[in-house]
Amino acid sequence: xxxxxxxxxxxxxxxxxxxxxxxxxxxxxxxxxxxxxxxxxxxxxxxxxxxxxxxxxxxxxxxxxxxxxxxxxxxxxxxxxxxxxxxxxxxxxxxxxxxxxxxxxxxxxxxxxxxxxxxxxxxxxxxxxxxxxxxxxxxxxxxxxxxxxxxxxxxxxxxxxxxxxxxxxxxxxxxxxxxxxxxxxxxxxxxxxxxxxxxxxxxxxxxxxxxxxxxxxxxxxxxxxxxxxxxxxxxxxxxxxxxxxxxxxxxxxxxxxxxxxxxxxxxxxxxxxxxxxxxxxxxxxxxxxxxxxxxxxxxxxxxxxxxxxxxxxxxxxxxxxxxxxxxxxxxxxxxxx
Amino acid sequence: xxxxxxxxxxxxxxxxxxxxxxxxxxxxxxxxxxxxxxxxxxxxxxxxxxxxxxxxxxxxxxxxxxxxxxxxxxxxxxxxxxxxxxxxxxxxxxxxxxxxxxxxxxxxxxxxxxxxxxxxxxxxxxxxxxxxxxxxxxxxxxxxxxxxxxxxxxxxxxxxxxxxxxxxxxxxxxxxxxxxxxxxxxxxxxxxxxxxxxxxxxxxxxxxxxxxxxxxxxxxxxxxxxxxxxxxxxxxxxxxxxxxxxxxxxxxxxxxxxxxxxxxx
Ligand SMILES: Nc1ncnc2c1ncn2[C@@H]1O[C@H](COP(=O)(O)OP(=O)(O)OP(=O)(O)O)[C@@H](O)[C@H]1O
Ligand SMILES: [Mg+2]
Numbered sequence: 335x336x337x338x339x340x341x342x343x344x345x346x347x348x349x350x351x352x353x354x355x356x357x358x359x360x361x362x363x364x365x366x367x368x369x370x371x372x373x374x375x376x377x378x379x380x381x382x383x384x385x386x387x388x389x390x391x392x393x394x395x396x397x398x399x400x401x402x403x404x405x406x407x408x409x410x411x412x413x414x415x416x417x418x419x420x421x422x423x424x425x426x427x428x429x430x431x432x433x434x435x436x437x438x439x440x441x442x443x444x445x446x447x448x449x450x451x452x453x454x455x456x457x458x459x460x461x462x463x464x465x466x467x468x469x470x471x472x473x474x475x476x477x478x479x480x481x482x483x484x485x486x487x488x489x490x491x492x493x494x495x496x497x498x499x500x501x502x503x504x505x506x507x508x509x510x511x512x513x514x515x516x517x518x519x520x521x522x523x524x525x526x527x528x529x530x531x532x533x534x535x536x537x538x539x540x541x542x543x544x545x546x547x548x549x550x551x552x553x554x555x556x557x558x559x560x561x562x563x564x565x566x567x568x569x570x571x572x573x574x575x576x577x578x579x580x581x582x583x584x585x586x587x588x589x590x591x592x593x594x595x596x597x598x599x600x601x602x603x604x605x606x607x608x609x610x611x612x613x614x615x616x617x618x619x620x621x622x623x624x625x626x627x628x629x630x631x632x633x634x635x636x637x638x639x640x641x642x643x644x645x646x647x648x649x650x651x652x653x654x655x656x657x658x659x660x661x662x663x664x665x666x667x668x669x670x671x
Numbered sequence: 672x673x674x675x676x677x678x679x680x681x682x683x684x685x686x687x688x689x690x691x692x693x694x695x696x697x698x699x700x701x702x703x704x705x706x707x708x709x710x711x712x713x714x715x716x717x718x719x720x721x722x723x724x725x726x727x728x729x730x731x732x733x734x735x736x737x738x739x740x741x742x743x744x745x746x747x748x749x750x751x752x753x754x755x756x757x758x759x760x761x762x763x764x765x766x767x768x769x770x771x772x773x774x775x776x777x778x779x780x781x782x783x784x785x786x787x788x789x790x791x792x793x794x795x796x797x798x799x800x801x802x803x804x805x806x807x808x809x810x811x812x813x814x815x816x817x818x819x820x821x822x823x824x825x826x827x828x829x830x831x832x833x834x835x836x837x838x839x840x841x842x843x844x845x846x847x848x849x850x851x852x853x854x855x856x857x858x859x860x861x862x863x864x865x866x867x868x869x870x871x872x873x874x875x876x877x878x879x880x881x882x883x884x885x886x887x888x889x890x891x892x893x894x895x896x897x898x899x900x901x902x903x904x905x906x907x908x909x910x911x912x913x914x915x916x917x918x919x920x921x922x923x924x925x926x927x928x929x930x931x932x933x934x935x936x
Contacts, residue, residue, distance in 0.1 A: 349767075349813065529787040531777035534766075538774040541763030548725060548757055550746035550775035609765040658765070662818040 348661045351602035352614030354653040358600060358646065359621045366624060370631030379631055381508035387623035388512040389571045390593055391616060395523045396564040398598040398615040400461075402527070403560055404540040404607030409450060409465040410568035410594065412473035413443055414587030417572025419480050419489065422582035426491030427484050436497075436573055443569030444562050446472055451558030461561075469591075477584050487584040493577045502578035512574055519567070524612040536560070540607025596643065597622045600650040602657075609658065621646065674737070676701045676870045677722070677839060682731035684717055691717045693895045695731070699839070704861060704871040706885035708914045713891040715874050716758050719841050722872070723755035724748030736838070746775070754836030758843040758874075761828035764817030768809065771816045772797035772831050800830035805856035821848045826856070833860055840864050841872045846880055858884050878911050890914065 347353055366374050373379050393410055400407050417439040425435030450468055454461045480487055493502060503511050527533040538546040539553050547553045568590070576582040601618025603610030625646060629639040675698035684692040692714045699705050707715050720726045722733065724742030733740045735751055742748040748755070763771045769790060778789040778796075794812025801809045804826045809819070816824060825848045832840055842861070846854040861884045864871050875881050881888065888905075890898040890913040898905075898913050905913075915923070 346813065349815065525785075531779055531786065531788045534770050534774055534777050534788060537766050537770065538763050541765055542760050545757070545760035545763065546774060548723070548745050548755070548761070550744070550749050552744075552746070604765065608763065662764075662815050664814075664818070 344664075348657060348664050350613075351604075351609055351611040351654070351658075352617055353602070354650065354657045355601045355614045355617040355621065358650050358653065359617045359624075362621050362624050362628070362646065366628035366631065369633070370628050374628055374631035377506075378508060379628075382630075383620070383623040383627040384513055385510045386627055387619050388510055388516040389575065390590065390597060390623065391516045391619040392512065392519050392571050393564070393567050393590055394594040394597040394601075394619050395519055395612060395615050396560065396567045397594045398601065398603045398610055398612070399523060399527060399536060400560045400564055401598055401603050401605065402540045402607055402610040403536045403557065404543060405454060405461040405557060405560065406595075407450060407461065407465045407561060407564045408591045408595075409446065409468040409472060410564060411588045411591040412469050412476060413446060413565050413568035414572040414575075414590055415582070415584055416446070416472050416476045417443060417569030418576035418582035418586070419476050419572075419584060420569070421573035422489040422491040422576045423480065423483055425493070426489050426576075426582075432491075432493050432497040432577070435491075436501075439569045439573040440566055443566035446569075447562030447565030448558060450565065451561035454561065455554040455557055473585075480584050488581060490581045491576050492580060497577055501574040510578065512571075512578075515570075515574070520612055520616050527612050532556075537608060540604075540609070542608075593622060593626075596647050599654075600647060602650075602654045604654075604658070618650075621650075673700055675699060676736055678734040679722075680732045680734070682718075682721065682733070683729045684714075684721060684726065685729050691894050692721075692728075692891075695891075695896055697889055697896065697899070699870045699872060700887070701838070701870045702865055702868045703886040704865050704873055704884045706881045706888045707872055707874045707891065708876075708881060708888060708910070709891035709897075710915060714894040715891055716843055718891070719755060719843055719872060719874065720757075722748065722839070723753060723757075723841060725757075749775075749835060752837030753839040753841065754832040754834075755841040756825075756828045756832045756843060756845055758847075761831070762816045762824045764815070766816055767794070767813045768801070768816055768819075768827065769794035769797045769812035772800070772827065772834075776835060796834070797827070797830070800834050801827055804830050804833075804860060805853060822850055822853045825849060826853060829857060829860065833864060836864070836869060839870045839872070843874045844876065845873075846875060846877060854880065876914065878907065878914065881910070881914075882907065 370379070397407060397410065420439040420442050421435035424430050424438050425432045446468060450465055453459065453464045477487065480489070501511065505511055527536060535546070535551045535556055538549065538551060539556060543553055572587065597619040598615050599605060599618070600621050601610070601614035601616070603615060622643065625642050626639060629636050629642070677699040679695055679697040682692060682695040695718060707718065709715050717726070721728050724745040724747050740751060763774065770793065773793045778792045779786040780789040781787045798809055798812045806823050806826045809823065816827065819827065825845060829842065829845050832842070845857050849857060858880060861871055861873060873884060885902060887901050888910065889896060
């Protein structure tokens, strides 16, 4: 693919949405290496933030793609627990094979995504409002049905060795296998957005939906597809956590909403759509996870982590804006050839 | 007498209770430029949205090359060889010139599910197409569209339509944002397309541009076709009045003159 990627020059660097987030990650990493000491940069330290980054990152990428396409999905906050409860109830409470629970959780994700997508496309209500609705609806359904079926809000699940190996074990005792899934997801989505022709569709939709439709892009189908992917990714993270921790809780996922949005925005995706990259989202997720976990390695009180994240978000947005402006006005050479 | 490439018969279009077009009959011939004229809000853009598959007519039929054409989507229309530059938009500010040019029609390379967007081909074709329009400042297909001037963006959208418009090319006020030189380039492109046998529908508020390229003129007033004539059948003054929605431009101009002389300075 090297022949198709732009030459490494000042201009091509500027035009990459992830340039700002790379600098941000480097700064944050340096900060915590200095204040966190050798523990932070050790293998154990790396595991603590990589594990957080992995499950967040699997959700953040499709959320970022939706944002690039001009939409938002906050219903993932209840899709994570819905996915883990579905899997736990089917395979733990009812004792069906784990594969059935996994498939059922993913199907639920696909269904919720389909509903989100159809509502957004058909009603033209902003997706923030639509998914705010489904966020609460799915949370209510999960709680209601769990109590109705199991009588509790927490269900244990015992996965077999294969399922554990694929979804819920620690590589080398410290790294969650989810990290590998995250890498796979990043490669897949990176291909879709930056190399496949469909990436062009997603960018165009976020840039100008009407013009994209006029240019012949099936904008409605692409929107629905992206919503289904984000819901299914959230369900996947939920079920893999249930398998990892051998139990599922009704309320464990709201934090994903903001964390995913922060990761995506820090990663250089434009909140209003049309601009962003998968590499940027991955870097943004890493940055978030490092701040979130790195604080425990520093002498500072962990309560300060939120302050750092808040400042980081603002600085990242300002920096990304600056880079975008420079990219827009950058021309390689004004001289006539 | 040549046969029309595109025929509209009894076209009506309403949006809910709002009637926008009434009983439009129109014929568009290959190798001819049809100038669609009319006041603001007359329904010109709505009419061409019907031809480009954005909207469906409420009633009436569109015939393309002898076959009835009912476009369900813009893609249907472009597959049928109709390319349109809509009045606003058509380009994507934060995309590169190459990517923006090929939105929806991406050139591919590779095989099977691993087909990738062919960035180099896209950039080369896009840059060449824009340069052919006379915008020679553009040399780098990786540049972001948002960094171009309004006229350069317009030229990019037109270049795209010319590239994909196999049989019908529709331009909705393409010269509105352009400088004198760029507008002349667009008019030249229109004439080149006409020479290739493409049917061109050209919307403009500029009498000079209309008279320069038009073979055939249709005027819409309040959603109905008020006049339909060929080059040389009407004087420039008559055309100007029709374009102003049927009002007497001469009277209006006289009014302005007397206002100016009564309010000096
Ligand atoms: N989607 C829509 N829903 C309701 N009314 C519409 C819609 N699209 C257009 N109209 C109405 O139809 C009328 C004609 O609009 P149109 O855009 O076709 O005018 P136009 O001739 O292109 O004008 P201009 O020269 O200003 O571009 C306007 O009164 C407009 O308000
Ligand atoms: Mg118009």
